[in-house]
Amino acid sequence: MKKTILLILLLIPFVYSLNWYVNLDRVGYIDGKMQFNITVYDADNVILQLNNTNYTTQKDGSNYYVYLPKLKGQYFYKWYLFSGNDSEETQEFVYSTHDKLKEKLRSKGMKAEISKDHSYKIIIEKDRKIIEISGLNELSGEEDIDLTYANIEAFASTNKLNVRDFVWVDVYDMRDYKGKIYLPGVYSKVFYCEGDKGNPSCSFIDRCGFEPCYSIEDGSTVIHLSHFSGGGGGDPVIQFNQTQSANITGNASTANQADINSYLNVNGDGSTWDITESSFSDSWQSSNQLSGTLQFKQTSREQKTVEYFIYQDMTQLVANTEKSGSFTIYMPEKNPRIKSAYVEIKNVIYNTQISAGQTVKLWNGTHNTTLLTTAAGTAATGEQMVYIIRANATEALSFINSSGQYSFTLYTKLNAVRQGESAKIVITYEYDSDSPRQVKTVKFFVGQLTSSLAVNSPTNFAIPPLNLPERNVAIRDS
The missing domain is CATH 3.30.70 (Alpha-Beta Plaits)
Structure with missing residues (x-):
């Protein structure tokens, strides 16, 4: 009997899982170029899709790379992976110029945070010092920041200064920004340096009024700058509380x-x-x-209101004249804080309607603040009218937080013909009650006329003796 052996080959589908990819979201920077990188096993081809544009990758073992020059703004990207007849795509990732700058700073040992509201703000932390850069309108990712030291030995030696903390900040490709340096202590002397870090120009700075200056916040010294180079503090202060x-x-x-x-x-x-x-x-x-x-004894806070004369002009000012007056306010008290301020302007308007868009501005030597923009005034009636304008100046004076003299220029522009114009500023502020030197505004009654006067008739009042009982009086304004 002949036997036949039948060999039957069964083809059974075999389903298996490949370890396709790891390290999906890796973006680096090499020689000024961006490197998008993914590590993939068992893939035949990998494509990068960036903002709906496909890029062919270069392969090195299981690593696939794409090099791209100088990307700006925000990009969405994903990877397409191919093996045989199979393909797979990753989830979508986001790249922005924030990441590029943060990666640069991270590689230098800096912790960086970047945010944007109306403009960009960068906060960097290293070695207990914090650097803040704000007011940047855009970031390209090509910017860079270095935190180093400078040769300040000659400055310290000349001033017999024990420098406790110092940092030199170099910024690249940044324009029109504001800067702050946060130092980790409180110092009896704070200084700012600029120029060449090999031979910088250094000078001591005061509590904030005009930059560069410094403030104290939560036990730290904050140096406020319009541009960088370096800042530091010397002769640190030992701090106590009121029970010690x-x-x-x-x-x-x-x-x-x-x-x-x-x-x-x-x-x-x-x-x-x-x-x-x-x-x-x-x-x-x-x-x-x-x-x-x-x-140690903690003092109380007090409040006062003072007035300063700005200008008076008895001539007739032609239409559209911009009248200006420079003045200085003096605040010798410790730690003043502006609560309210306004500029009062009085004049006589000659049968003219004040039109909309007339302005009252205040210049502090650095910034010009518009205090008031008028709406259309009362229609001309054929009569002369007395105007009293009170323009809010609280915000314009809010930068004042230390004792000193502050100079301003007031600009008043009106379309009407006017005469007998005068201006003063009225300021209400808080201060430390134990301030050894203080100012006040006092007023004395001089006289009052109880009868009528004929045209061109003069009148006189005798000024009585002014009683000023305080010691060491100095007249600042009258």
Whole structure:
């Protein structure tokens, strides 16, 4: 019997899973170019789709690369993976110029955050120092920032300065920005440097009025700049709270209590502390040795209103004249904070309607602020009219937060013919109650006429003696 052996081949479908890809969202920067990178196993071909445009990749083992020059703005990209007759696409990712700049800074050991509201803001942190750059209208990704040091030894030596913290900031491809340097302490001396970091020009700066300047925020010193280079603080201040006292011993240049208080009294948190010495050593005259206990007492805040004259013009001002007047306000009190301010303008208008769009502006030496833009006024009636204009200047003076003198120029432009125009500014502000020097506005009654006067008739009032009982009075404005 002949046997037949039948071999039957069964083709059974075999389904398996490939480890297609890893590290999907990798974007790097090499030699000024962008590198989009993906690692894929068992793929025959990989394509990058960027904003609906396909790019062929280069292969190196399991890694696939695409190099692209100088992308700007925001891009959406995904990968298409091919193996045999199979294909797969990844989810969509987002690339922006933020990422390019952040990657550069990260590679230098900086922690960076980039945000945008009306403009871009960059915040960088390294070695307990924070750099803030704001007001940037655009980012291309080609910008760069370096945090280094500068040769400030000569400046420190000349000024006998113990420099505790300093940073030099170099920025590239950035224009029209504002900068801040946050230092991690409070210092008795704060300085700013610019120019060549090999031989910089350094100078001490004051509490904020005009940049460069500094402020104290939450125990940190903030240097405010219109452009970078470097900033630092020296002779750090030991900080205490109101329940503490500290013993000090050291050499002093004076035995005058007020002078010593001014040297030691450093305000770091918006509050003021009284500092007194309990005793001087017996050997003061021979060694200038000071020994005592610092007693801390938090002071209260007070509020006042003062007035400053700006200008008065009795001539007839022709139509569309822009009248200007320069003036200076003096605030010797510690830690002033503007609560309210307005400019009052009085004049006589000659049978003319004030048209819309007339302006009152205030210039502080750096910025020109429009305080008021008029609407159309009362229609001409054939009569002369007395106008009183009060223009809100609170925002224009809000930068004032330290004692000092501040100069301004007021510009008043009206289309009407006018005469007898005068202007003054009225300011209400808070300050520390223990400020050793203060200003006030006082008014004295001079006289009152109770009868009528004929045309061209003069009148006179005798000014009584002015009683000013305070000590060391200095007239600032009248």
